Amino acid sequence: MRRRRLTHAVLASLLVLGGSSAAGTIPAAAAGSSASTPSAQSAPSTADPKPASDGLLAAMQRDLGLTRRQAEARIAAERAAAVLAPQVRRTAGEAYAGSWFDAERGRLTVALTPDATTGTRRAIGAAGADVRTAEHSARQLDAVKTRIDRLSAPPGVSGWHVDPVANAVVVDVVREDRSDNDVRRFVSRARAAGPVTVRTVAAAPRTFAAGTVGGDPYYTGNVRCSIGFSVHGGFVTAGHCGRPGAGVSGWDGSFIGTFQGSSFPDNDYAWVSVGSGWWTVPVVLGWGTVPDQLVRGSAVAPVGSSVCRSGSTSHWHCGTVLATNETVNYSQGAVHQLTKTSACAEPGDSGGSFITGDQAQGVTSGGWGNCAGGGETWFQPVNEILTRYGLTLHTYTG
Template sequence: MLGRHTAAGRRVALTALGALALTGVTSAGAAEPPPASSAAQTLGADRPPAAVLRALERDLKLKPGQAAERLVNEAEAGVRAGRLRNALGEHFAGAWLRGATSAELTVATTHAADVSAIKAQGAKAAVVKRPLTELQAVKKKLDAAAARVKTRDTPVWYVDVPTNRVVVQATKRSAATAFIEAAGVEGKGVGVRVSAERPRLLADLVGGDAYYIEGSARCSIGFSVTKDQQQGFASAGHCGSPGDSTAGSDMAEQGTFQASTFPDKDMSWVAVNSNWTATADVEGEDGQRTQVTGSVQALVGASICRSGSTTGWHCGTIEQHDTSVSYSQGTVNGVTETTVCAEPGDSGGPYVSGTQAQGVTSGGSGDCTDGGTTFYQPINPILSDFGLVLKTASAQAGTPAPEDNDAAETWTAGRVYEAGTTVTHAGVRYQCVQTHQAQGAWSPSATPALWQRL
C-alpha cells in the first residue's frame, strides 16, 4: 500500500507490484521440458492474487475463471517463446500473444525451415522478412535522429513485432516522412501511424495520497528496493532529481532521491528513513494488497495491471516493448506501451503481470474515464543501472554483482540477466530464457522456467 501507517505508528510500508509467472516447454533439440506446473509454481502463476483476478475480469471483460486460465497460459507461453528465441538465434523475429483467454503464442522467424520446430512447441509460426535484430537497429537510428531533429509531431516510435516493422506514430504523415528521412531509414520497413494523441508525463502539483517531492509535486511509489542494506523505492525519473526530499501522503518526512535519469530513460530511486519499511506489497482495490515475487519480463500481448495514487488499480495488455516517446520535456527510449489507463499523479506507480514486476509509470494519453494509452519504464533496467535489489515475497539472497567479466560468467543472485545470456552454475552452462533479476531461490538448476541447460 502507498504510505499507509502500520500499527507500530509511523512505520509505513512501501508498495510494489508484480507480473505473470511462466511455465516451461523446450525448443527444438533441447532436453525434455519441465512439467507445465513447475514454472507456474516457481513464479506464482498458479496462485494469482484475488485483486489481480478481479481487475483483469473487469478491465479485460473476462468471465469468472478466465483470468486465472489466462495467467497460466501466458506463463507457459513465456517459457516457450524464450526457449525458441534461443534455438532460432539470428532467425528469431519476435513473439507475441493473442486471444482473450487462450493467450495463443506466435513466434516469428525469417527461415521457413524453422516452422516445424516452432509448431512442435505448440506455437503458431510466422515467416517474415526481417529478424528482430534488424528492426532494433532501425529503431536505434530513429533514436539517434531524435537527438538532432524536433519530434513534437512524431511523439512515439517503436518495434512492432506482430507486423514485422518499426512504426512511427505522428500527428501528420509529412512529419513522419521527414523524421524517417532524417534517420536514413527509408525503405527499411518503417510504417507510419497517424494519430492526434500526444503523450504527456503523469505527474502533477496537487495534493493526494502518494508521495510528494520538495513539498509540492506528487508522484506514486513504484517498487520497494534495497541497496547495501538501505531501503527505498523505485519510481519515475521525471518525478525528482538527486538530492530532492520526499514526504509521505501525510507529509511526514520520508527520504531523498539518490539517483534519477530523465530524459533518455525515466527512472529514479529514493532512499527512505527508518520510519519506513520496504515490503513486497502493492496497493490493489479496496485496500487489498498483492505481492511481487520477481521481475520476469512479460511478452507482447500479455495482461498487465497498474496501481497509482490518482486512479488506483487498472488492467490491460502490453502493446509493444522497445518504444520511444517524445514528451515536451524530452525523449525517453526503451519504454513499454500498454492499453492501461492512467492520469496525472500516477507517475512512478508500479505495473505487474501476475506477480512479476514489470515497470513504473512514465506517461500516456487519455484518462480512466474514456480510456487511454500508457508507457512504463521497465523495472529490470532500473535495478541494473542503479545496482538495486527488488524486494520480493519469496526468499532472496545476494546484492547486485560487480560489473566485471568474471562475475558475468558465473551466475550470481542480484544480477539482471537478459534473455539469451549464458552463465556457469555448479560447473554447468545455462542460457537465460526470460529477462529477470536473479534471486537466491532462482538458481539455474532449480528454475527451468528461466534457464535452459546447454
C-alpha cells in the first residue's frame, strides 16, 4: 500500500529541515522548511505531555490489548524505567544480575546477586526500582553466552540470549528439530558452558527482505526493504538489504543514494547516504494507516517494555521487548546482539523502524511467523549502528 504523500508532506512542513540535509523519505518538492537538533542517544523527557502519536497508541491498544489510558500510562512508566536502568546498573556494580520492565507493576525490576550490600539494595529501591535476588551475575551470564557464541549451531537451533528473569542463557530450539542429533549435541555443549534453559519455538527465523512487488519504500536490485531511521546524511536500515556501493531507489523509482556501509551476517546493519533531492526527517511513517511518529531520541527500552514497528508491508504493529543481546542463527549465518520482540513482521519489512514512545530502538532484522498468525521479530539496536558508522540520529526537539 502506497503511503499518503499529502499527509507526509504536511508533517514535513512542520519540521525545520537542515538546508543541506539529504533525505530517505521525502522528495524535496514535498518538503517544507524546519530545524532540528541531532542527538544520537537523547534521554527521554518524562515531562513530555504526549510522548506518542494517536496512531501509535491505537496500535498498542490493538496489539497489546490495552485501553488508551493504559497505553499512555505504560509509555510514561517505560520512559521512567529507561532513564533509571543505566543508573541502577552503575549502583549495583558487580552485583548486577540484569533488569527488566514489569508491565503489571509498571516499574523496573533489578536482579542482584546475594553478595549485594544492604546499602546497595536500599539505594536501588529508593530510586524507584523493585529488587530481586539472583544466583548469577550479568557478567557471568554474558560470559556463558560468549562461550556458546563460539559454537557452530545447526539450523534447528534458532538462537540464544541471556534472560534476566530466568537468570540463565535461554537456547531456542525449533519444535520439529528438537530430537535432531545435531541439535541435541549443540544443547549438550551449551549446557556445559554454564546455566542454560532450553525453550521450544514454532519456527526458525528468517530475514524479511522481499522481491520487488511494487509499493513502498526503497529498492536495491530486485529486493524491497524498509527505511529504519533518518540520520544526518542518510538513513539506517538492515545489512542484508544491500552491500556497500549498491544503489537505492525510492517508492517512486527515483534514485535516493548508495549503501555506504553494510554488515551481514555477524551483524545486520547498514546505512545509506542520500541525495538527488531527498531529505531526511525525524519521523517514523504511519503508511497512511496511523499518523507519523516524531523521533526525539534513542534511549534503550528495558526488557518487558512495549515496542512498535513500522514497515512497508505490514505497517504498524506492536509487541514487547522479550530479550536483548540475542544471537540469532539465520540460514545465512549467526547474527549477534539482536533484540527479540513479540511484534510481528512480514517480507519487505526488513530494515524498518522499531520505536518505543518517541525513542528509536532499532531496525528490523528478521523473525518467524506473520501478522495474521503472530510470531517473533528481532531488531538490530540503533545506537550500535550510530556508533559503528559515526552517525547522528536525526531527531525533533520541538
